[in-house]
Amino acid sequence: MSVLTRDEAQTRAEFLDVHRYTIELDLTGGDDTFDSRTLIRFAARVDGDTFVELKPAELRSATLDGHPLDPDALDGNRLPLKKLTAGEHELRIDARMRYSRTGEGMHRFTDPTDGETYVYTQLFLDDVQRVFAAFDQPDLKAVFELSVKAPQDWTVLTNGITEQTDGVWKAAPTPLISTYLVAVAAGPWHSVRTEHRGLPFGLHCRRSLAPYLDTDADELLDITRACFDRYHEKFDEPYPFDSYDQAFVPEFNAGAMENPGLVTFRDEFVYRSAVTDTERQTRAMVIAHEMAHMWFGDLVTLNWWDDIWLNESFAEYMGYQTLTEATLGGSEGTPPRKWGTDTWTEFGVTRKSWGYDADQRPSTHPVAPEAVDDTASALLNFDGISYAKGASALRQLVTWLGEKDFLAGINTHFARHKFANATLADFIDNLASATDRDVHAWADAWLRTTGVDTLTPRITPGEHGTCALTVDRAGSRPHRVAAGLYDRDLGDDGGQLVLRERLHLDLPHTSPQPIGKRPALLLLNDGDLSYAKVRFDPESFETVRKELSGLPEPLTRAVVWNALRDAVRDGELAPGAYLETARAHLPLETDLAIVQGVLAFASTYIPDRYLTPEERPAALATLSDLCRDLIRRTEDGDNPGLRLIAVRHRIAAAAHPDTIAAWLADGTVPGGPELDPELRWRVLARLAVLGATDEAAIAAELERDPSASGQEGAARCRAALPDPEAKARAWEAMFGSDTLSNYLFTATARGFWQPEQADLVSEYVGRYYADAVAVADRRGPAIATAIGRDAFPAHAVDPETLRLGEACLRDAAPTPALRRKLIDQLDDLARALRVREA
Numbered sequence: 001m002s003v004l005t006r007d008e009a010q011t012r013a014e015f016l017d018v019h020r021y022t023i024e025l026d027l028t029g030g031d032d033t034f035d036s037r038t039l040i041r042f043a044a045r046v047d048g049d050t051f052v053e054l055k056p057a058e059l060r061s062a063t064l065d066g067h068p069l070d071p072d073a074l075d076g077n078r079l080p081l082k083k084l085t086a087g088e089h090e091l092r093i094d095a096r097m098r099y100s101r102t103g104e105g106m107h108r109f110t111d112p113t114d115g116e117t118y119v120y121t122q123l124f125l126d127d128v129q130r131v132f133a134a135f136d137q138p139d140l141k142a143v144f145e146l147s148v149k150a151p152q153d154w155t156v157l158t159n160g161i162t163e164q165t166d167g168v169w170k171a172a173p174t175p176l177i178s179t180y181l182v183a184v185a186a187g188p189w190h191s192v193r194t195e196h197r198g199l200p201f202g203l204h205c206r207r208s209l210a211p212y213l214d215t216d217a218d219e220l221l222d223i224t225r226a227c228f229d230r231y232h233e234k235f236d237e238p239y240p241f242d243s244y245d246q247a248f249v250p251e252f253n254a255g256a257m258e259n260p261g262l263v264t265f266r267d268e269f270v271y272r273s274a275v276t277d278t279e280r281q282t283r284a285m286v287i288a289h290e291m292a293h294m295w296f297g298d299l300v301t302l303n304w305w306d307d308i309w310l311n312e313s314f315a316e317y318m319g320y321q322t323l324t325e326a327t328l329g330g331s332e333g334t335p336p337r338k339w340g341t342d343t344w345t346e347f348g349v350t351r352k353s354w355g356y357d358a359d360q361r362p363s364t365h366p367v368a369p370e371a372v373d374d375t376a377s378a379l380l381n382f383d384g385i386s387y388a389k390g391a392s393a394l395r396q397l398v399t400w401l402g403e404k405d406f407l408a409g410i411n412t413h414f415a416r417h418k419f420a421n422a423t424l425a426d427f428i429d430n431l432a433s434a435t436d437r438d439v440h441a442w443a444d445a446w447l448r449t450t451g452v453d454t455l456t457p458r459i460t461p462g463e464h465g466t467c468a469l470t471v472d473r474a475g476s477r478p479h480r481v482a483a484g485l486y487d488r489d490l491g492d493d494g495g496q497l498v499l500r501e502r503l504h505l506d507l508p509h510t511s512p513q514p515i516g517k518r519p520a521l522l523l524l525n526d527g528d529l530s531y532a533k534v535r536f537d538p539e540s541f542e543t544v545r546k547e548l549s550g551l552p553e554p555l556t557r558a559v560v561w562n563a564l565r566d567a568v569r570d571g572e573l574a575p576g577a578y579l580e581t582a583r584a585h586l587p588l589e590t591d592l593a594i595v596q597g598v599l600a601f602a603s604t605y606i607p608d609r610y611l612t613p614e615e616r617p618a619a620l621a622t623l624s625d626l627c628r629d630l631i632r633r634t635e636d637g638d639n640p641g642l643r644l645i646a647v648r649h650r651i652a653a654a655a656h657p658d659t660i661a662a663w664l665a666d667g668t669v670p671g672g673p674e675l676d677p678e679l680r681w682r683v684l685a686r687l688a689v690l691g692a693t694d695e696a697a698i699a700a701e702l703e704r705d706p707s708a709s710g711q712e713g714a715a716r717c718r719a720a721l722p723d724p725e726a727k728a729r730a731w732e733a734m735f736g737s738d739t740l741s742n743y744l745f746t747a748t749a750r751g752f753w754q755p756e757q758a759d760l761v762s763e764y765v766g767r768y769y770a771d772a773v774a775v776a777d778r779r780g781p782a783i784a785t786a787i788g789r790d791a792f793p794a795h796a797v798d799p800e801t802l803r804l805g806e807a808c809l810r811d812a813a814p815t816p817a818l819r820r821k822l823i824d825q826l827d828d829l830a831r832a833l834r835v836r837e838a
Helices: 006-015 207-234 277-293 305-329 343-359 375-379 385-401 403-417 424-432 439-447 538-550 554-569 575-588 592-610 616-633 640-653 658-666 677-689 695-704 708-720 724-736 742-752 762-779 781-790 799-811 816-837
Strands: 016-026 033-044 048-053 058-064 067-069 078-084 087-098 105-110 117-122 143-149 155-158 162-165 168-171 184-187 190-196 199-205 244-249 262-266 300-302 420-422 454-461 466-474 479-488 497-507 513-517 521-524
Touching (some): 006 048, 033 048, 078 087, 117 244, 155 168, 190 207, 207 244, 244 277, 300 305, 300 403, 343 385, 343 554, 375 816, 385 403, 385 439, 424 439, 454 479, 538 554, 538 575, 554 575, 554 592, 592 616, 658 677, 708 724, 724 762, 762 816
Parallel strands (some): 199 244, 244 262
Antiparallel strands (some): 016 033, 033 087, 048 078, 117 184, 190 199, 454 466, 479 497, 479 521
């Protein structure tokens, strides 16, 4: 299939003016395909040739202005439209399209719990061509009229309000939107409906998840209303669509998708099992993030995919910031919710590290890259840079510019480009119109450069016991940061630190900054308002090692933990020292996001990659002891979230099966929690790794939990069994056939490679690269991404794995999506080798 180049898109945008799509979908024709009929009304500005895109199972007919076109002229995904004359035209396409099992195009899913079937679209980038014919590029906006024929007991959701007559659902015409934003979700949905400010709001999920959605419906709607109200306080333009539905759909590849009026979310956000408050906060942030897209992304859309950051960085920043503002204030008499507390702590611990890691790999790119040549290249930029680094840059911009001027510029941007498209240059010009500051220079420094700056403090003694601070900056960006000066609390015996003051610095600076007497700890980027790695002076580092948990604010502790993580990855702090610090201070931590973030790094990268196999058992023992301390600390029941995190990681670190097998047999951890389905599958997966369960036990658990999540749990457990036949079956399922859905592929991949089974799976390390290239080529970008992300042998940290991977990149021509993942994985592997040698 041909990818669309930027030059082709620019040529076509200059040539065409697309007015309206009338689309008829028939979902009643069977399990494999559906019918798609499209009428496109458009105008050519001059005489010439162009093409329309579609990826059909069968192109039945095509007519242009009533004249038939030859279906055999379809070349890959392009149907030529030749000798167009200047003026109005009508193109009609009648095609049979395939349903997807990979989360792309029109995805079809049958719920194993009750046998009900659901379909939904994910049309991002160029997957609209899997559903209907289109001039598929973001700057050819049009009005869309959809009608959908569906089984009688189904409900059809679209971008707008629908009416149903005799099994055909007709949607209200959309405003001008881009092709990739059209959405359909159909099936026997369970729905919770309400109104807010005169607009219909709805929540939707599979029927089998109805009890769980109903339990959380008030919370979800409270957050939705609060964010909706807060955005209307920030933005001058009102919400631009006629309804707001949120559908939780199965086997969704992303976290969510910002379809106007019909946001789709992965249905893991409908919680079947216990979750922490931090996980609820993450769900709330995603709600806020997607709603921000209604303005930035849907009302005003990027001109071409090089400006994807304009969508994602803005929504990421607004999601965190607006959640904080909206939920702390409550909505319509609803009391304030706790989900807005310390949102930026979770961002710092979880999202920012994603950006830092991505920005130090060979595949790094500017937040706003100069050129994205085609759609295949664009897909690779949905990463920690476009989201986390971009949001960090905007947070720094707001710090430097001031929120009032920032919002004034944003509102000018909306007013000038509503229902149209915009570029980075437009965005910067609109910000510049609201301030005297040189926003263009800021954009050049922050948005057009790559890499992470490193800030290192130097404290020099002066007269009368005073000191001065100089900050060495490795990098080129200006930073407005706070330097936190912390002293020991002399009246406290528990290692508490107190903030003396925060110095606000503009870097680079030209002269040392007086700081008075030497503090016990000097922390750069305190408050986490910039994007940079920070280091410690020697005395501050000793304070951190001994008294980290004594810092008063979670966000400050998050900055410190990130600095320690960076030091491990850079070979400046021994992995064992990080574990010792976690062992000393995490049992005293009160912020769940910090506990989860530190344990995620400590339990995965350190024992599985950065330490040698010989060192791994001691690291797992340290982690088990740490989790045991957290479990003991929470015996009074006051912090169930902290206890849940500890139990999850105690399961993952178990080197012997006895304790967790007893939990599974009893159905509970002593003192709680009871093992819900999620925890039961966690325990069984670890027992499989340890060789302490078998196929009969997996089958029995699947009979107990036959849900979609249960099917995924069973696939992971079966792939994890330390048995040659089990490994062969799992490999064949992933690489020998194309039957696994995206979620079942991922579950199987996550079970397959286990550090404890390195000898058993060693033969597959060499097979991985050739098989990965073949399957990625057959199955497309979503599976290619899963192959590179989840099926990569990350445990095999040795030069031979690196050599094989580099040979694959050099000689095997992997698809762009797989190539990007392999580049990143191999860089992480090379980093792990350097850490081991440090």
